[in-house]
Structure formats: structure tokens, C-alpha cells
Amino acid sequence: MAERExxxxxxxxxxxxxxxxxxxxxxxxxxxxxxARRAGVSHGAPRRYxxxxxxxxxxxxxxxFESLAAQAGEAIAAHEGDPRAQLTALARSWLDFALTxxxxxxxxxxHDLLRxxxxxxxxxxxxxxxxxxxxxxxxxPDSGAEPRxxxxxxxxxxxGIAQLWGWGSLQLAVGGDDPEPLLRAALDAHLGPEAR
Amino acid sequence: MAERExxxxxxxxxxxxxxxxxxxxxxxxxxxxxxARRAGVSHGAPRRYxxxxxxxxxxxxxxxFESLAAQAGEAIAAHEGDPRAQLTALARSWLDFALTxxxxxxxxxxHDLLRxxxxxxxxxxxxxxxxxxxxxxxxxPDSGAEPRxxxxxxxxxxxGIAQLWGWGSLQLAVGGDDPEPLLRAALDAHLGPEAR
DNA sequence: TGAACTCGTAGACAGTGTCTACGCACTTCT
DNA sequence: AGAAGTGCGTAGACACTGTCTACGAGTTCA
Numbered sequence: 335m336a337e338r339e340x341x342x343x344x345x346x347x348x349x350x351x352x353x354x355x356x357x358x359x360x361x362x363x364x365x366x367x368x369x370a371r372r373a374g375v376s377h378g379a380p381r382r383y384x385x386x387x388x389x390x391x392x393x394x395x396x397x398x399f400e401s402l403a404a405q406a407g408e409a410i411a412a413h414e415g416d417p418r419a420q421l422t423a424l425a426r427s428w429l430d431f432a433l434t435x436x437x438x439x440x441x442x443x444x445h446d447l448l449r450x451x452x453x454x455x456x457x458x459x460x461x462x463x464x465x466x467x468x469x470x471x472x473x474x475p476d477s478g479a480e481p482r483x484x485x486x487x488x489x490x491x492x493x494g495i496a497q498l499w500g501w502g503s504l505q506l507a508v509g510g511d512d513p514e515p516l517l518r519a520a521l522d523a524h525l526g527p528e529a530r
Numbered sequence: 531m532a533e534r535e536x537x538x539x540x541x542x543x544x545x546x547x548x549x550x551x552x553x554x555x556x557x558x559x560x561x562x563x564x565x566a567r568r569a570g571v572s573h574g575a576p577r578r579y580x581x582x583x584x585x586x587x588x589x590x591x592x593x594x595f596e597s598l599a600a601q602a603g604e605a606i607a608a609h610e611g612d613p614r615a616q617l618t619a620l621a622r623s624w625l626d627f628a629l630t631x632x633x634x635x636x637x638x639x640x641h642d643l644l645r646x647x648x649x650x651x652x653x654x655x656x657x658x659x660x661x662x663x664x665x666x667x668x669x670x671p672d673s674g675a676e677p678r679x680x681x682x683x684x685x686x687x688x689x690g691i692a693q694l695w696g697w698g699s700l701q702l703a704v705g706g707d708d709p710e711p712l713l714r715a716a717l718d719a720h721l722g723p724e725a726r
Numbered sequence: 727t728g729a730a731c732t733c734g735t736a737g738a739c740a741g742t743g744t745c746t747a748c749g750c751a752c753t754t755c756t
Numbered sequence: 757a758g759a760a761g762t763g764c765g766t767a768g769a770c771a772c773t774g775t776c777t778a779c780g781a782g783t784t785c786a
Contacts, residue, residue, distance in 0.1 A: 344764085344765085360642075361642065362642060365741085365742065365743085366742080366743060366744090367741080367742070367743080375765065375766090376765065376766050376767070377742095377743090377766095377767090378744090378745090378746095378765075378766065378767075378768095379764080379765050379766080381743095381744080381745085381765095382763085382764060382765070385744095386743080386744080387742095387743060387744085440642075443693075445697050446556070446557065446558060446636075456702075459699075460702075460703070463703045467703075479715065480711075482703070482704050482705060483704060483711050483712060483715050484715060484719075485703075485704075486700050486703055486704040486712055486715075487687065487691070487712050487715040487716045487719065489690070489694070489700075489703070490687055490690030490691040490693075490694050490695075490700065490712065490716070491683065491686055491687040491690055491716070492690070493690040493693065493694060494685070494686030494687055494688070494689040494690030494691075494693070495683070495686040495690075497639075497686075497689065497690070497693070498685070498686050498689060499686075501639075501641050503655075504682050504685075504686065506656075507656070507659045507663075507678070507681075507682055507685070508678050508679060508681075508682040509678060515676075515679050516679060516682055516683050516686065519675065519679050519680060519682075519683040519720075520683045520686070520687070523680075523683060523719040523720045524715075524719045540733085540734085561772085561773065561774085562773080562774060562775090563772080563773070563774080571734065571735090572734065572735050572736070573735095573736090573773095573774090574734075574735065574736075574737095574775090574776090574777095575733080575734050575735080577734095577774095577775080577776085578732090578733060578734070582774080582775080583773095583774060583775085
């Protein structure tokens with residue numbers, strides 16, 4: 335035994351299992367006991383590392399925020415020097431993440447299931463918003479509107495599109511099966527029509 | 531007995547209790563047994579009217595959509611003839627509803643807790659969106675953008691602001707304790723700056 | 727009067743999160 | 757080397773959940 339690929343202890347294995355499980359079976363399947371079962375331990379074992387169910391779920395959600403931040407970071411880096419393209423890429427990456435990892439995305443914003451004071455939750459999401467503000471400020475240096483406000487509204491718009499589209503509410507109302515037009519509409523609305 | 535103000539049967543009493551409960555104690559308190567307890571019946575009684583927990587929650591959420599639709603309807607009626615003002619009033623009313631009835635608003639969009647085929651859920655929300663599309667079309671009759679797209683993006687924006695603000699995520703990032711600037715930013719962005 | 731039906735009761739069942747007592751295996755002293 | 761301590765997982769209990777079933781009191785109908 336001990337021949338596992340990465341036996342860095344039960345703690346991270348529990349989180350691994352949760353990350354797998356949430357996209358396979360949805361948030362509802364993330365019971366403490368099911369996670370323990372899949373990790374091959376008894377239902378009391380997780381308690382050694384996570385005092386409560388919420389803290390385990392928070393650790394799982396943290397992985398999601400890390401993935402999202404990484405993915406968004408790549409998207410931004412790929413368009414260095416062009417804030418508008420960076421914002422577009424960031425937005426697309428966000429929406430893509432939400433639609434690809436549905437279970438995880440739902441968990442990440444089910445704040446009744448998360449401990450907001452959990453290490454890394456705010457730490458991972460706040461920098462993301464900070465870069466959003468910077469990018470917005472870079473795109474509209476002249477406009478009188480406060481970048482924080484514009485960025486906040488844009489963020490909310492992205493989040494809303496991701497959420498509503500994920501539920502199927504928007505495609506029923508808007509028609510079609512591609513959220514891209516919505517995305518472009520949101521970007522154009524908040525940042526002004528695409529230059530050129 | 532039978533001297534209640536409106537003893538229209540257990541069915542509606544259960545929904546009444548749920549409506550009270552969800553804003554008092556939150557979505558998490560809406561257990562079947564707790565609702566039955568507060569209604570003064572045994573835990574098996576609701577089953578006579580609601581075959582499953584989800585169907586009871588859906589009936590409760592339906593009340594929320596009805597309230598929201600009514601509230602939005604009043605807001606629109608108050609500005610007859612001025613689509614831009616109507617849209618502003620509709621948006622404000624939506625956000626106001628979300629922040630005043632937090633528990634209910636959360637329930638209404640916790641689609642994992644609702645049966646989307648439940649009578650009245652789509653029936654109550656789709657017309658709301660239809661009026662939104664009409665109003666948007668009225669405000670931007672010239673623009674090349676499809677009203678449905680603009681309306682969808684605006685809807686998502688409203689929803690995102692309501693949700694994120696309700697969690698406290700946005701005020702931390704944007705600063706201040708008034709969501710009004712965000713609302714105005716969203717409206718101006720999607721509908722163009724206020725006329726005049 | 728008697729049968730049928732409506733509608734709520736009460737118990738069982740499997741599942742959940744949390745808490746506690748226990749024990750195995752390993753380290754770490756002396 | 758032997759003993760004490762400790763890290764870590766097991767296992768059972770508890771109260772709670774949603775669902776299912778059998779039952780019965782009260783009313784209505786024939």
C-alpha cells in the first residue's frame with residue numbers, strides 16, 4: 335500500500351473526492367457521509383480535519399475559486415496590453431467556467447453552505463474583483479463613472495448571466511442556445527461598444 | 531372553533547406558514563416537519579396536499595413570484611406612458627423586493643428546491659420577462675440590438691445585483707451601503723444614459 | 727342505519743450532521 | 757528495550773430530516 339499517486343493525507347483526499355463528486359452528482363450529493371464513503375473512511379473521520387460540514391464544503395469551494403482564478407488569469411495574460419480584450423476574455427472565461435463546472439459553480443455561490451470566514455474564500459475572490467476594477471478603469475479612462483461602480487455592475491451582470499443561463503431560464507426567454515450574444519451585450523453595455 | 535379569519539383549509543395554511551417562516555428563519559428552516567408543526571398538524575398531514583417536500587416549497591415560492599409580479603405591476607402602472615421611468619421603477623421594485631424579502635427571494639431562485647413544472651412558476655415569471663422585453667423595445671426603438679437580448683442581459687444584471695448585494699459581496703467590493711448607484715449604472719448601461 | 731370517503735394521526739424506515747468513547751499504531755521519551 | 761503519550765480513524769448514539777404505510781375519527785351519502 336501507500337503506493338497511491340498522491341497520498342498527501344486524508345484531508346486533501348476528502349477535498350479531492352468532493353471536487354469530483356460535486357460535478358458528477360451535484361451539490362446535493364455532497365453529504366459528509368457520502369464523501370467519507372467515497373474516500374474509503376468512516377463517517378466520523380472527516381471531523382478530524384473539518385470541524386463541521388460547512389467547513390469541508392468551504393474547502394471544496396475554495397478549489398473552485400482557485401480554478402476560476404487560474405483560468406481567468408490565463409485568459410487575461412493571453413491579451414496583455416489590450417484591456418478590452420482582457421475583459422472580454424475574462425468574462426468569457428467566467429461564463430465558460432460556470433457552464434462547464436456547473437455543480438462547483440453552484441456550490442461556490444451557495445453562501446448558505448459556506449463559511450465566508452473560511453481561509454481563502456474572500457482571499458481568492460477579492461483579488462479577482464480588484465483586477466476587474468483595474469481593467470475597467472483601463473478601458474474607460476475618460477468616462478465620468480466610477481470604475482468600482484461599473485466593475486461591480488459588470489460583475490453582477492456576468493454572474494447573473496452565468497446563473498440564469500445555467501438554469502435554463504434565459505435561453506427560454508431569449509431564444510437560442512448560445513449565451514455569447516448576452517455576453518457581448520453586457521460587455522458593450524458596460525464598456526461602450528467595441529472600439530474599431 | 532372554525533373562528534379563524536380565513537380557514538380555507540390546511541393547504542393554504544401550510545403555504546401561509548411557509549411564507550412567514552421563510553423570511554423569519556430563512557430557507558433552511560423550511561422543513562416539512564417544521565411547517566407542519568407551526569401549522570399545528572402532524573408531520574404526515576401535508577402529504578395529503580403536497581406529495582413531496584419540493585411541491586410544497588414550490589407553492590410557497592409561487593406566492594413570492596405573485597408578490598413580486600404584483601409589486602412590479604404597480605411600479606409600472608405608476609409611470610404609464612414613460613417606458614424609461616417604468617423600467618427604472620421595475621428594476622427598483624425588483625431589487626427592493628429581493629432585499630426586503632431575502633428568504634423568499636433566495637427560495638424563488640433555488641431551483642434545486644423547486645419543481646419547475648409546478649403550476650404557476652413559469653406562468654408567473656414568463657409574463658414578467660415579456661413586459662420587460664416590451665419596455666426595453668419601447669425605450670430603444672432605434673437601436674440595432676435585439677430587444678430580447680438587451681432585456682435578457684438587463685434581467686441578468688438585475689438578478690446579479692440583487693443576489694450579490696444580498697450576500698454582502700458587492701458592498702464589500704464597491705463600497706458604501708446603497709445599491710442605488712449600481713442600479714443606475716446597470717440601467718444607463720443597457721438603456722443608454724437617461725434622456726434629458 | 728350502514729357503507730364510503732375525506733383527512734389527519736402515528737409509527738417505521740433510511741438517511742443526515744454532530745458528538746463521544748474507544749482503540750489501534752506509531753512516535754518519543756527515559 | 758520498555759513505557760507513556762499522542763495522532764488518527766472507528767463505531768455507536770442522538771436528534772433531526774423526507775417518505776411511506778396502516779390506521780381511525782368524523783362526515784357525507786344512499
